[in-house]
Amino acid sequence: MRLHREGNTIILTTSAVLLAVNFLSYKYLFAGNATAIYATAGISLILFLLVVQFFRVPDRQLTINERQIVAPADGTVVVIEETEETEYFHDKRRQISIFMSPINVHVNRNPISGIVRYFRYYPGKYLVAWHPKSSTENERTTVVIEAKNGVQVLFRQIAGAMARRIVWYVREGEAVEQTSEMGFIKFGSRVDVFVPLDAKINVKMGEKTKGGVTVLAEMN
Template sequence: MRNQNQPVATEGYPFIGLFAFVTLVFALLGWGLLTLVFLGLTLFTIYFFRNPERSAPADADAVIAPADGKVVFVGEVNEDRYFKSRAIKVSIFMSVFDVHVNRAPCSGKVLDMFYHKGEFLNAALDKASLQNEQGGIFLETGKGQRLLFVQIAGLIARRIVTYPVVGDVLERGMRYGLIRFGSRVDVYFPLGSEIKVGLGERTRAGESILGYFR
């Protein structure tokens, strides 16, 4: 899969190249202010698509955060797509300043995937889980536990990128996709799971422990 080792996600290359080219053109024309503006955009785009190395916690049973950001929801909800029952949802909101490369929260086989077009509401709002454009992965671990994690587009984000296909086996902490320019990831645990994060906490993709299965 893509972006397993690159320091900058490949999805950012077209944007970085475009801004760098425009910066060069303005510099050659001697337009100082516009040169500085587009140089800033070039540097920010490199920063936005950064893809740092992370080390998963030693506890192999821990379900880890798929995204950098702030926990904006923890609680029970109806999950009618796969669990067909109540589930525990943990929602992580990513601002434009967070790393946007997403990582697998646990190891397992991709049983199913979905993608739905939708609106582009503020991803920090809970109704974004139902109304916004989104794509999800339903995964089963080697022990038979199942987890659903959903990438959700936001007010600015307009592109969800997901690398795996049905049948792929993901390793905990590996990069599996990204969302461009501000977004959210929801993780659905089976009811009875032990959740280790609370509202307002910050998470780091591939490192922070969200919880444990029953």
């Protein structure tokens, strides 16, 4: 396991703040009160570990298969439905949505290999990630990748109530590899994936996904 580079500044800042708090508690705030000092140290350690675990990148055997659409994120499947995709396709697609809680790994990965045909970033609100309007009103990105067989898959990074920054590493027109890192969402979020109607869905509601591992669907 390694720590993601997006966490470097936050982890260092958190460490500095917690060290300062513990120094002040030992020297001034709770001087002579061993119970309070130990409690402060214990709480600080828990907070530090919570921040560190958020930026973890576990070692995994990633799924590479040109006919499969893999999960771009860790989380829980909260939506599987036929819907009208109105931003790019302007037709019906099958939507699969994955909710990412603060304790999930928050690296986002490309679901297929191909060419990035479309990319947009939208600033917006920070509604809770499971809110029906979060996919159209929250801070978000939209990415469309076209596989070599011509099939296009659209997916969105959507900020949640706690998230305040979406990071992406893809650009329109570039080639990307399946399961390679495409971005990161900080502190709670959601990813929507839109696949063709004739794709075979391999997950069910409530299922836990692993980014780059779980197969969401298979292309015909």
